[in-house]
Amino acid sequence: MRKKLKNKWDILKQKIYIVIYGSNTFAGKLFDLVLLAVILLSVLLVMLESIESFDMKHHISLKVCEWIITVFFTIEYILRILCNKKPLKYVFSFYGIVDLISILPMYLSFFVADAQVLTVVRALRLLRLFGILNLVPYIGQESHLKLAIKASRTKIIVFVYFVLVVSIILGALMYVIEGKDNGFTSIPRSIYWCIVTLTTVGYGDIAPQTIQGQMIASFIMIMGYGIIAVPTGIVTAEFSNIKRNRLDARKRRNCPSCTTTIYDEDANYCYNCGQKLGDVFKK
Amino acid sequence: MRKKLKNKWDILKQKIYIVIYGSNTFAGKLFDLVLLAVILLSVLLVMLESIESFDMKHHISLKVCEWIITVFFTIEYILRILCNKKPLKYVFSFYGIVDLISILPMYLSFFVADAQVLTVVRALRLLRLFGILNLVPYIGQESHLKLAIKASRTKIIVFVYFVLVVSIILGALMYVIEGKDNGFTSIPRSIYWCIVTLTTVGYGDIAPQTIQGQMIASFIMIMGYGIIAVPTGIVTAEFSNIKRNRLDARKRRNCPSCTTTIYDEDANYCYNCGQKLGDVFKK
């Protein structure tokens, strides 16, 4: 009798699993879309709440929605754990943690005042959209993007590190030149200014006043204007490189008898062993 | 008798069609230039009107010009419909709609107050200039530009989507860190700030004040400085790719007997069937 129940439960679990994790069945697709909608809604909600004037007016209704969504997320979270073969693996996976901390704040808000502010972490759930919208091929392991970034990772890190060191040195310099009176009140602050300038963001909340300061600033700007070419150059080179390899790979085929690689799309005979090449190898 | 008239009318229609839609005849060219001038004038007019001080002085003359142009556009619009074989196709085409809404506001201004402000939509007519100035080859379906953008469309969309998600997450974070007192009055606002920073625009109307805020801002800036390399890399790779293909295509020719594609510019015999290749195939 219990065995029977257990069995039923297992079947149910599998059903749920397919719905939640799969996206081939109709139910699966539907669930994904609903989840997508709810996540977007939840993020929208957090935004609206943060707008004081709006929060004043619709405080109650916002709260209600908040709770509905929280409950929905909670159920989803529990189901994900229950129907998963390896629950722990999910719980301690990135998404598992995100899912958890995106529901906790509301429950915490009972005990801790304004813990609710933490609901913003929910924004992280937006990352699920990449999965739901099948964007993974474009950002996943195999994508040009990933490959290019991977290939130029170290170069980029060195570049960033270089930018930081330069910023610290020049920031310190500007602190000495401009001094506290012109807004460069501390070295960290003038380093911050230096990054703002080097990256061509240029808020203008801090700006050099002295002639020497402006000369160094000009130098930093032109430098920043120039070195933006470096990461671009690196990534672009990697991109075209990957692209080229892909193209070559597509053209390449092997001789059936001597397995030589043949690059010439239109060759009829293997230039190595003279074996006739069938069109089956062509695309 | 009526038949004759009808006939005359048909001939006239065709004449008008050639003038308005064609640009080979002298009349057609002239019409294009006039239209070009009037469109530019109309946009200029809208601009001038929007400058209060100027509007005060020359209110009447501006109004008059407005009406002259509106009438001109109205006539043009009617003629375009009349002389077109498929009037509806034009009416519901993008340009058809633009042409319509660029004349409506003036007529509306009788009934609705300050509907005239809508005359700005006329700016959209500037898009016609691409057609008039024969710039289509540079932005049209076949252009490198279009092809490159097309080829990297999805990548760019994913990129933009990524930027948005990052902005939302970091925006929310900054809202918690900086808080209402430092200008980050709401999450949407700090998302706006985050986009301003990530794109290296940096208005400075909102700027982080706390040390932590400035550290995150620095991180965002350097990130933004780095990821600008991504779209550039994508587009550039596509560009050079298209360019290369085009070049290869130009070199390529086919064997007269077995129609194999031959890539080698200087080959004298088809490497496939041994057919002698005449120089006629070379360029």
Added chain:
Amino acid sequence: MRKKLKNKWDILKQKIYIVIYGSNTFAGKLFDLVLLAVILLSVLLVMLESIESFDMKHHISLKVCEWIITVFFTIEYILRILCNKKPLKYVFSFYGIVDLISILPMYLSFFVADAQVLTVVRALRLLRLFGILNLVPYIGQESHLKLAIKASRTKIIVFVYFVLVVSIILGALMYVIEGKDNGFTSIPRSIYWCIVTLTTVGYGDIAPQTIQGQMIASFIMIMGYGIIAVPTGIVTAEFSNIKRNRLDARKRRNCPSCTTTIYDEDANYCYNCGQKLGDVFKK
């Protein structure tokens, strides 16, 4: 007797010509360096004069220097005309006009008050430095830079035109949305703002205040962030293209007997006519 004088004069003219226009002789080099120094000095002078506090102190000395330089330039100008075979060609050449208008203001300052401000045009003489410093190969007709820019000229123009049209349309839109109260006092001004935003400059003197305005601004920024990839892509593609061609060209050589082009650096025999290829053709 006069003939003799005339002759002397001709020889002198030629001597001067070599000194002024040539840069192979010692005198020529010296003259170039002196000119270089004086031009830089003159520009520096104009800058210093514009600094009120500094001008107060050293008004006289500045004036004196001004006049010395003006006289020097005047003499140079006259000599350039005298010793030139085609004086008019020089006078109406770009440099000729620049040289003239860089001395006129001082003389005008007798009759017209504060005509002296126009001495700033002297800055244009800095362009001569490209010539003096032999930078022409890097920016001249034959340079990669020139070629790449030339090849992508039309594309860039279309791009700029596109940016302008977009700016006008979006500027007009922002004018309607934000309105006079938020700094978008007129359409030209909001077009200006739009360009400031689209080019990621972002002064912040004008910034959207309304939510809708900020949303459109965000859209413009991300767009601007994305389309910066386009000119970069174009120019880069041209660059690598030119580079590739140059490299290929360097490797290429022709068979002495059948004049076939041979791309393989290391080939010993012409693959077309079997002619032995001497190393003389290799570099």
Added chain:
Amino acid sequence: MRKKLKNKWDILKQKIYIVIYGSNTFAGKLFDLVLLAVILLSVLLVMLESIESFDMKHHISLKVCEWIITVFFTIEYILRILCNKKPLKYVFSFYGIVDLISILPMYLSFFVADAQVLTVVRALRLLRLFGILNLVPYIGQESHLKLAIKASRTKIIVFVYFVLVVSIILGALMYVIEGKDNGFTSIPRSIYWCIVTLTTVGYGDIAPQTIQGQMIASFIMIMGYGIIAVPTGIVTAEFSNIKRNRLDARKRRNCPSCTTTIYDEDANYCYNCGQKLGDVFKK
């Protein structure tokens, strides 16, 4: 007896040398890490000191740390000199000077007031990190980065020079147009503004107010937006160029008998002397 001592000393010297300059032994690695930590700490310290509020609170403890670090650096400096075969070479090397001036200020602070501010030069010691973290391969002589920058050095310099000349000319122009009342108080200042604009930094501390000024500014921005493509194009082209060469180089191998270079990965026979090529040459 003394000889023995001398000998001992030599051995010790060598030991120290290995520890300080080498990084293969455990002691060497440890020393590097400690040095790394201390340098970071020292820089952090200088930053904290510059934050007035913080300095107020922990003045004494900061001073103490300062002295500990200074002593540590002093000892390191002395040891580096002692155990080095060519002490002078080190002393007058870049790092040698940096190491010296990074300890001097503290000692100077006895005699000169607020000489301590100069401790910021210590930031330069951060450059040692490139060495410690083995980042040299990425920025060293052989790196793609160095090569690409080297190859495009002159082009970049010309580019920067061009930007400067343009800035001076346009800056002078803006000074005339906008005048002292709109913040363009002097030509150097409006040149500064022009660089700020051209590099798309755009602080907004100075911004054009007149229509003409804004039109020129718009022109400068779009130009700046366009010419950023130039350095990027240059560097990228160099990058992909170097990359391509590297790849080709990897494929290349030499014929064992006639040492001809063979580019074809799959060739079995030397196309030059007919020598059979073993797979040993393939990778």
